[in-house]
Amino acid sequence: MTGKKSMSIADAFWTWVDSPDTPMQVASLMIFRPAEPAVEFARRLVAAWSAYPATSRPFNYLTHPRPVPLPGTREVITDVDIDYHLRHSALHSPGGQRELGVLVSRLHSAPLDPRRPLWEMHVIEGLEDNRIAVYLKAHHSLFDGVAGIRLLAETFTTAPTAEFPPPPWARELPKRSPRRTVGRSLGQRVIDAVKVPRALSTFALGAVRRNDPLVGPFQAPPSALNAAIGPQRRISTAVLDLGEIRALARSSATTVNDIVLALCSTALRRYLADLGELPDVPLTAMCPVSVRAAGDDDGNAVSLILADLATNEQDPLERLAAISASTTAGKNHLQSLDAGVLSDYAILAGAPWLAKQIVPGASAVRPMFNLVISNVPGPRTALYAGDARMEEFYPMSLLSKNEALNITILSYDGKLNFGFTACRDVLPHVQDVAVYTVEALDELAEAIGEGALT
Amino acid sequence: MTGKKSMSIADAFWTWVDSPDTPMQVASLMIFRPAEPAVEFARRLVAAWSAYPATSRPFNYLTHPRPVPLPGTREVITDVDIDYHLRHSALHSPGGQRELGVLVSRLHSAPLDPRRPLWEMHVIEGLEDNRIAVYLKAHHSLFDGVAGIRLLAETFTTAPTAEFPPPPWARELPKRSPRRTVGRSLGQRVIDAVKVPRALSTFALGAVRRNDPLVGPFQAPPSALNAAIGPQRRISTAVLDLGEIRALARSSATTVNDIVLALCSTALRRYLADLGELPDVPLTAMCPVSVRAAGDDDGNAVSLILADLATNEQDPLERLAAISASTTAGKNHLQSLDAGVLSDYAILAGAPWLAKQIVPGASAVRPMFNLVISNVPGPRTALYAGDARMEEFYPMSLLSKNEALNITILSYDGKLNFGFTACRDVLPHVQDVAVYTVEALDELAEAIGEGALT
Structure with missing residues (x-):
């Protein structure tokens, strides 16, 4: 693979919705505890990986975006300036x-520098208790969350080793999955797309038939989470x-x-109530669902369901029941679709959202959903x-226009690691949402315990 | 002063030539040696200034640029997020x-965030020998180099004090100079401008009458310093x-x-010779000259001379003589101009350069000068x-299109502090230029010593 190559629609999507206020960058934050002094470990790691x-791929891709609806191109380059991308930093x-x-x-x-491959790796020393942090940031057009996590899981080892493993940008590449190797032309994609409208209309009807637990787009209430956002994150x-x-x-x-x-619902309910801005209508969340074939770690392969967060329900068990009913309906709906169209379907189901991201002034309309919660x-x-x-292994995600909060959750080694990514100006106290999420577990455990007893 | 107010042409200039590859930001780097442990000093300084x-002004200005030739506006805001602008950092x-x-x-x-006042202050701990660094970055439209240095000189004290002084964004403001208080309307500026063409034609003739030591624009040779630049600096x-x-x-x-x-000439001559790219025609430097009235520290008030760097001369004394002749001619020319038009004159004399900054594709023409050297x-x-x-007190400057190096020199407490600001990609080894500059002093001292003996 050399020269310029067209991006898939699913990857190009992230270049189309990118803007100075909504850079489409995702990240992982990993905390390591070395045996040796952490400063020495950091020095050795940076020295080893610098070599x-x-x-x-995709660390050697130079991306040349094109305006929507044209997919941009990717160029494999051989002179990536590792000293630029791999950065040694410190906490005060x-x-x-x-x-x-x-x-x-x-x-x-x-922001990532668009003249270079769209990633940065930071090795951060100065963390208390002799630990170091590694932060890897990349543009979402390079890979989706599942692929990014898989890539890191393949970079590190499942047992201690004497030497450092090669960095993610110098991995032996796993074989491509047949789906990707065969590829699908833009023409085939358009043909697939004709299967979608029926599903899409079922989906959209959710906005009308409110007794159906299947949540449709635009059922979301306006909320404090859906204000205009700037480029700074907390x-x-x-x-x-x-x-x-x-x-x-x-x-x-x-x-x-x-x-x-x-x-998340309990935490958001409490946070919005603190502000005196809890909507009467329940918040809805967009939950990405991976449609990735086994062994495929390239680019984006994501569909979605919409979930009712039932933030209008006072009782935690009622809230959980309403959430569960809506996710079940969403998954059933997704399973009714042809597997091949799932990813395109996500694009088309997201079309009104996409339009809102790109068209200036479209931000005043009712949100398609209130936030993304990605597990x-x-x-x-x-x-x-x-x-x-x-x-510890935390995911950090991106924000879109009028979506000031993203919650991404990563399971790792018996824990769930929550990353809350917020617009600094709209949610200066996002730390409260994190604290409330932890406290919500006690409340729910107590309620379920009582429910189990009765 | 409240509400939106039009920027001066001289300030607006820097918003017009700003681009992602050429952010028009300047900075000062100051190294302090506290008596107490540096980490404790940094913590106390950040805590004091956060309050x-x-x-x-100009730290509470929100800038609203407009496209050339319209000057943008400035708005005084009262809710500057100091926790965003004042940053505590550390070296590894x-x-x-x-x-x-x-x-x-x-x-x-x-890049600076255009939604906020265009400045950042970083207090950096972790510097060896128990020192800390303070780095202040601002958009050039807020103030020129002289005003920025004056502002910092007024922030700090000339003797040790028990308490920290207020930060630059909370200074008691010196009175405006009469020139600025009276102000000059755009109309007056246009009237002034009619005095300029005669001077401008003298200036431009320098390109023709090559025996005159007055250097004109476009006498500069194409050089490795004048390649296309990206946004990353060294x-x-x-x-x-x-x-x-x-x-x-x-x-x-x-x-x-x-x-x-x-x-600088000796260092550049050696650096370009290292690359095998020393031009036969001498490099020329643009040297800004302050035309600021005493007591005026607001905005931009700068004119310019062009200097022959005589990089084609092998002999250091011949080089110095040629440089001296050209700067003398440049200063004489500047003194022949009406004082009131000096700043506008700089804009007009820079018009072809301005055009080159803004017009895409104009970068292929011969450079107006090879680099800026600002003392x-x-x-x-x-x-x-x-x-x-x-x-230590170092200046850091900006780069313009096809100008990959800036050398700014600040005198402070018996020393000259050189800041070399380079495009990372075009001059990855700018450190060599710094080393060569120091070594050039020995060579020149020896040559002048010998010259004085003969």
Whole structure:
């Protein structure tokens, strides 16, 4: 693969909706605890990884976007300036969670340089308790969340090693999946698209038949989460025990994802009530769903469901029940679609949203949904960089026009790691949402416990 | 002063030529040595300065640019988010000159957020030998180099103090100079402009009458310094003793500025020869000249001369003589102009350059000059932040299209502090230019010493 190559529609989508206020960049933040002094570990890691040129896709892609609806092109380059992309940084004293949050918020706000491959890797020393952080940022057009996590899971090792593994930009590449290798031309995509309108009309009807738990676009109320946003981000994080959430899902005959949505719902309900801005109509969340074939880690392959967050329900069990009914309806609807059209379907189902992202002035209309809540499955067991165990693994996501908050959750080694990505100006106190999410677990556990007793 | 107010042409100029590849931001880097542990000093300084809202111009200006030739407007705002603009940062270990250079290069490459007042202040800990750095970045439309330095000189104190002084964004403002208070309407500016063409034609004739030491625009040769540039910067610094340079100027019957230009010339000659790209025709430098009235520290008030750098001369004394002849001719020419038109004159004399900055594709023509070398007078005695003495005080400047290097020199407390601002891609080894500049002083001192003996 050399020369310029056209991007898939699903990848190009992220170049179309990119803007100075809504840079389409996603990231992972990983915390490692080395055995040796952390400063020495960071120095060795940067030295080891600096030695590798960027030879693996998508880290050697130069992106040439084109205006919607034209997919841009990608060019494989051989002279990636690793000293630019791999950055050694430090927290100021005392190097606690607060200082890490401030630095990561700044890094996540900084735009990527469009003249270079659209990624940066930061090795951050100065974290208290002899730990270091690794922050990898990339443009969403390079890979979706599942592919990015898979890529990092393949970079690190599942047991301690004497030497550092090669960095993600110099991995041995897994084989492409048949779907991607064969590829689908734009023509085929258009043919697939004719299968979609029937599904789309079912979807849109959700806005009319309000007794159906299937949530449609534009059922979302206007809310404080849907104000105009600027380019600066605030990042907050939280960690919950996956075993505890799994047990709650079992007790309540729901899913881990439903419990996660219920916790987010409780936190948002409380945050908006603090502001005196809780809408009467329930918030809705867009939940991306991976439609990726096994072994395929290239580019974007995501569909979506819309979930009723039931933020109008006072009772936590009623809230959970309403959420569960809507996600079940959404998944059933998705399964009724032809597998081949799922990704295109997401684009088409998102067409009004896409239009709103791109057309100036379209932001005043009712939101298609209130926020994105994305639950990404991650590695089940611990990962290592050399002899240092990865203790925490947070996802950080992007914001779109009039969507001031994104919640992305990554499962890793028995924990759920929450990354809250917010517009600095609209949600200056996003840290409260993180705290409320943790506290929501106690409330829900108590309610489910009581419910189980009665 | 409230509401929106039109910018002066001289200030608006910097908004017109701003682009993603050429952000028009300038900066100062100051190194302090506190008595207490540097980490504690940094913490106290950030805490003290965080408490001050931004009440002083231009730190409370929101800039609304308009397309050339319309001057944009400025709005005074009262809710500047100091926690955004004042940033506590750290160097990674070992915190030497190299690590400081890397961090400052990154900070200087990062674009300012156009939705906020166009400045950032960074307090940087982790510098070796118990020192801290303070880096202030601002858009050039807020103030020129002289005004920025004056503003910092007024912020800090000339003797150690128990408490920190108020930050620059909360200073008591000096009175406006009569020139600025009275103001000049756009109409008056146009009237002034009719005096300029005669001077301009004299200036342009320099390109024809090559025996006249007055250097005109477009005498500059194409060079490796005039390649297309990207947005990433590399910063390098050097310090020389002002007393030694003053003595050399006396011995050679030239000026400090001539010696500085000769040192830069020697360094550039050697750097370009290293690359095998030394042009036969001498490089020329644009040297800004302040036309600021005493007590006026607002906005931009700068004219210019062009200097022959005589990089084609092998002999250092011949080089110095040619440089001196051209700067003398340039200054005589400037003095022949009406004082009131000097600033407008700079704009008009720069018109072809301005056109080149703004018109796409105009970059292929011969450069108007090869680089900017700006010698800014700074404080003569040491400054203090609380009890910490400022040991070094470096200027960092901006690059324009097809100008990959800027050299700005600031005199401070008996030293000349050189800031080399380069395009990362075009001049990856700008550090060599800094080293060569220091070594050039020995060569020139030896040559002048020998010359004085003969």
